[in-house]
Amino acid sequence: MTDMQAPGGHALLFLTDEQLRKGIEAMFFAYRGFTADPDRILDAHKLGRAHHRALHFISRAPGTTVNNLLSILGVTKQSLNRVLRTLIDDGLVDSRIGTRDKRERHLFLTDAGAALEQELSIAQRERMRQAYREAGPDAVQGFRAVLEAMMDPELRHHFNRVKDDRND
Amino acid sequence: MTDMQAPGGHALLFLTDEQLRKGIEAMFFAYRGFTADPDRILDAHKLGRAHHRALHFISRAPGTTVNNLLSILGVTKQSLNRVLRTLIDDGLVDSRIGTRDKRERHLFLTDAGAALEQELSIAQRERMRQAYREAGPDAVQGFRAVLEAMMDPELRHHFNRVKDDRND
DNA sequence: TTGGAAAGTCAACAACACTGACATAAAACT
DNA sequence: AGTTTTATGTCAGTGTTGTTGACTTTCCAA
Structure with a gap:
């Protein structure tokens, strides 16, 4: 890959439209693979990707409020509500009224919810681990960057919420 | 990032579940950004992502058949047909009966279709170019890998259809 | 000529998003 | 105390994108 040092000190990359298009297609096909394993598990439970996303972020931040989840997922409350309703009715998520602010609902995974989240997470992590392994150690940092x-x-702060351990 | 040489010669990566989870979330948030710009353009044309995907791959392989497009996109013919019907009715795609095999329909972009595809592609390439620029030259290869x-x-061969120019 | 593949159509359905309107409770503000 | 804002939930309607199943037309090939 060609690169140069510009006068201002910025690294300049010369990328052809073809290279950029391949990057776009890589995102498209990789995202299909990324969701393939969880989708199979979810089908068996008659749930969809929206439920997976909710389970994931509730697992990551137990006790999170509906509003916080809304801003992370970037959907309407009506859409999220439908998903949460299913998860609560299925006994996978527990919604508790806030103690400090009684308007808020704090969301937790039940034991069954945690078990399903683990099943989904293990499948997806395994795909990610395999991809990292094939690509090699140096590739991981580039991928993430x-x-x-x-x-x-505006969405990046949600990602950086929890400081990661890339440099351990 | 820690790595070791295993007896068999495989590079072993020790990745914590936390690191893998961050990779998963990175895919989630990045894909949102990846589709954000085209989505805005598509809204103005009253089209959706499915139309964008069809336009993209018809542009990449002019004259491709419906069946080929089906296997690339991984949807049912009924679903693709609805999308193609819209694109043809809107004068963005031209469907020509095959000369060798008259059952086949060969798909081409009209001038208007090519113009819209360009508009979408430029927006998405610009996002990709900016991301590559921020991440630096070394990151690009890791990202792609x-x-x-x-x-x-089974999907990878679609991606590798056209040999890319990563090593130019 | 018969069988099967390719393409298209129609109908029904489901997941998941959207808007808009409205309700309730609680917190916050004036 | 009264008003406004916030957080959440709910109802109704709509749109995109996917699915299955059934059926037809076209047409190549054994």
Whole structure:
């Protein structure tokens, strides 16, 4: 990959439209693979990707409020409510009224919810681990750097919520 | 990032569940950014992502058949047909009966279709170019390597259809 | 000529998003 | 105390994108 040092000190990348298009297609096909394993598990439970996303972020931040989840997922409350209703009715998520602020609902995974989340997470992590292994150690940091730069700035803070351990 | 040389010669990566989870979330948030710009353009034309995907791959392989497009996109013919019907009715795609095999329909972009595809492509390439620029030259290869490893093997050949120019 | 593949159509359905309107409770503000 | 804002939930309607199943037309090939 050609690169140059510009006068201002910025690294300049010369990328052809073809290279960029391949990157776009890589995102498209990779995302299909990324969701393939969880989708199979979810089908068996008659749930969809929206439920997986809710389970994931409730697992990551137990006790999170509906509003917080809304801003992370970027959907309407009506859409999220439908998903949460299913998860609560299925006994996978527990919704508890806030103690400090009684308007808020704090969301937790039940034991069954945690078990399903684990099943989904293990499948998806295994795919990710395998991809990392095939791509090699150096590739992982590049992968993460490009993805982070691709996010909308307003969404990036959700990603950086929990400081990661890339440099351990 | 820690790595070791195993007896068999495989590079072993020790990745914590936390690191893998961050990779998963990075995919989630990045994909949102990845589709954000085209989505805005598509809204103005009253089209959706499915139309974008069809336009993209018809542009990449002019004259492709419906069946080929089906296997690339991984949807049912009924679903694709609805999308193609819209694109043809809107004068963005031209469907020509095959000369050798008259059952086949060969798909081409009209001038208007090519113009819209360009508009979408430029927006998405610009996002990709910016992400590459921020992440730096070394990151690009890692990004591509991980994404390629993440694809389902059956889908990877679609990606590799056209040999790319990563090593120019 | 018969069988099967390719393409298209029609109908029904489901997941998941959207808007808009409205309700309730609680917190916050004036 | 009274008003406004916030957090959540709910009802109704709509749209995109996917699914299955059934059926037809076209047409190549054994």
